[in-house]
Amino acid sequence: MAGFDEATRVEAAGDGTYRAQLDPEWTVGGRPHGGYLLALVGRAVLAVTADHPQPLSASAVYASSPEVGPATVSVEVIRAGRLASQVRARLSQQGRVRVEALFVTGALEEAPEARFADAPPPAVAPIEECTRLPMEPMGPGFRIAMLDMVAQHIDPASFADARADMRGWLAFDDRTGAGEPDIWRRDTVSLLYAADAFPPPTLTLGSIGWVPTLELTAYLRSIPAPGPLRIRQRSRLVAGGLVDIVCEAWDSLDRVVVQATQLAAVRMPTA
Amino acid sequence: MAGFDEATRVEAAGDGTYRAQLDPEWTVGGRPHGGYLLALVGRAVLAVTADHPQPLSASAVYASSPEVGPATVSVEVIRAGRLASQVRARLSQQGRVRVEALFVTGALEEAPEARFADAPPPAVAPIEECTRLPMEPMGPGFRIAMLDMVAQHIDPASFADARADMRGWLAFDDRTGAGEPDIWRRDTVSLLYAADAFPPPTLTLGSIGWVPTLELTAYLRSIPAPGPLRIRQRSRLVAGGLVDIVCEAWDSLDRVVVQATQLAAVRMPTA
Numbered sequence: 001m002a003g004f005d006e007a008t009r010v011e012a013a014g015d016g017t018y019r020a021q022l023d024p025e026w027t028v029g030g031r032p033h034g035g036y037l038l039a040l041v042g043r044a045v046l047a048v049t050a051d052h053p054q055p056l057s058a059s060a061v062y063a064s065s066p067e068v069g070p071a072t073v074s075v076e077v078i079r080a081g082r083l084a085s086q087v088r089a090r091l092s093q094q095g096r097v098r099v100e101a102l103f104v105t106g107a108l109e110e111a112p113e114a115r116f117a118d119a120p121p122p123a124v125a126p127i128e129e130c131t132r133l134p135m136e137p138m139g140p141g142f143r144i145a146m147l148d149m150v151a152q153h154i155d156p157a158s159f160a161d162a163r164a165d166m167r168g169w170l171a172f173d174d175r176t177g178a179g180e181p182d183i184w185r186r187d188t189v190s191l192l193y194a195a196d197a198f199p200p201p202t203l204t205l206g207s208i209g210w211v212p213t214l215e216l217t218a219y220l221r222s223i224p225a226p227g228p229l230r231i232r233q234r235s236r237l238v239a240g241g242l243v244d245i246v247c248e249a250w251d252s253l254d255r256v257v258v259q260a261t262q263l264a265a266v267r268m269p270t271a
Numbered sequence: 272m273a274g275f276d277e278a279t280r281v282e283a284a285g286d287g288t289y290r291a292q293l294d295p296e297w298t299v300g301g302r303p304h305g306g307y308l309l310a311l312v313g314r315a316v317l318a319v320t321a322d323h324p325q326p327l328s329a330s331a332v333y334a335s336s337p338e339v340g341p342a343t344v345s346v347e348v349i350r351a352g353r354l355a356s357q358v359r360a361r362l363s364q365q366g367r368v369r370v371e372a373l374f375v376t377g378a379l380e381e382a383p384e385a386r387f388a389d390a391p392p393p394a395v396a397p398i399e400e401c402t403r404l405p406m407e408p409m410g411p412g413f414r415i416a417m418l419d420m421v422a423q424h425i426d427p428a429s430f431a432d433a434r435a436d437m438r439g440w441l442a443f444d445d446r447t448g449a450g451e452p453d454i455w456r457r458d459t460v461s462l463l464y465a466a467d468a469f470p471p472p473t474l475t476l477g478s479i480g481w482v483p484t485l486e487l488t489a490y491l492r493s494i495p496a497p498g499p500l501r502i503r504q505r506s507r508l509v510a511g512g513l514v515d516i517v518c519e520a521w522d523s524l525d526r527v528v529v530q531a532t533q534l535a536a537v538r539m540p541t542a
Binding site: 056057060061063064078079083084088096097101102103104112115117118119163164202205215217219221222234236237238239240241244256261263265268 | 327328330331332334335349350354355357359367368371372373374375379380383384385386387388389390434435436473476485486488490492493505506507508509510511512513515527530532534536539
């Protein structure tokens, strides 16, 4: 079982190309998880922008779902600026593009002074009153292996109110040796995983099965304080087989650390 | 004075390359506007995905501000799928990358049935009670030429409440011959412009000057009904010299048509 560091490790192969191993544990139904893939791609991006050690923004389109096993990430610095750099990255496998991404990297501050804030954290039940997601929330036979690696504590009210508004806490599970309580802080690439970690909020509406991401964009706003992240992931519109998912994460001092959005395909029960 | 169609026209030059002319009228302070650039890039993208005539998602990083004049857009189809295609696009000028973008294209429905919606349009004063933005809202000498081409009617309450929450109406100004009342509907690429058209909501907080976009992502959710768009553009956090801007647009039947987000640099007055 590979911890996050090991599972997202990339190895330089020259000419802006990096070799990676897509890990069997960071999967959903046997397929590498989208947030995990974005974090792994971010690892290769940060390898080429040493002056800018954090992602400020990461956007990805998911062209085809990769398999567990070897993959290649190729990166191209579009522009290396003073305050920020722009980088393009592509994760390929068996000659096919699986994920294509654009990053803006920079130097993220810890708790930069907020000149304006209108993003209060939602009320979330204390962690001990939340439901830690089991391995098979989508029914037997659909194994979400990554739930061995991270602890997702969902506020039961999220399901009770059935408003596509999922609230809870997210932490790496240090019992499994997969990570550490402080990983969000030590390794900001992990926040890219956090941007997509929670189950799709459409589950509370009865959506059926897999909700594959078409596009995911995450902004990192602060290096978090130690402790679990408070997560809110909600949808504003389910229509035409598509859903938007807005994810926000706050640290233990209630500061905004991640703002993300994605567009995904969704199947709803027949009306 | 070139209308939107003409100003975003691209001409095939072979090998996935398109020639464009960045128009002097679609500018802010003499520089081509970010939403206009995204629309122009979208024009080239749609030229190569004929089966998928609309953008479902568009994400761009702005590496360096281009100048008015000739530019090149190169596109690469990453994957042509059944329901959607993924396309990469790059706008270059004088050998430098100015905008790099990722698109998901598909067939957008008109008013797809909403299986869930939690995105009510905000109250906005009637158009005749709104303030049509003058040419120099940022002070004399800073000319926003595109305000000749489009009509931005801002609800005065947006400034009165100073909450980085800008509400109003957006229409192409048919008096100037720049467009037509129905353009949002006829030409969905125009919705990419709409995603970034309004002034930065930080203006209501007293932010200083230009608010350059680092990353912009827009999702199109429906082909709009005729009429002006209702726009809400708001920020959730201003910190560390950066601001997020969430833009939503509704059509005249109160249906969500655009959901967008951007990360931009911002200067605030000294505290």
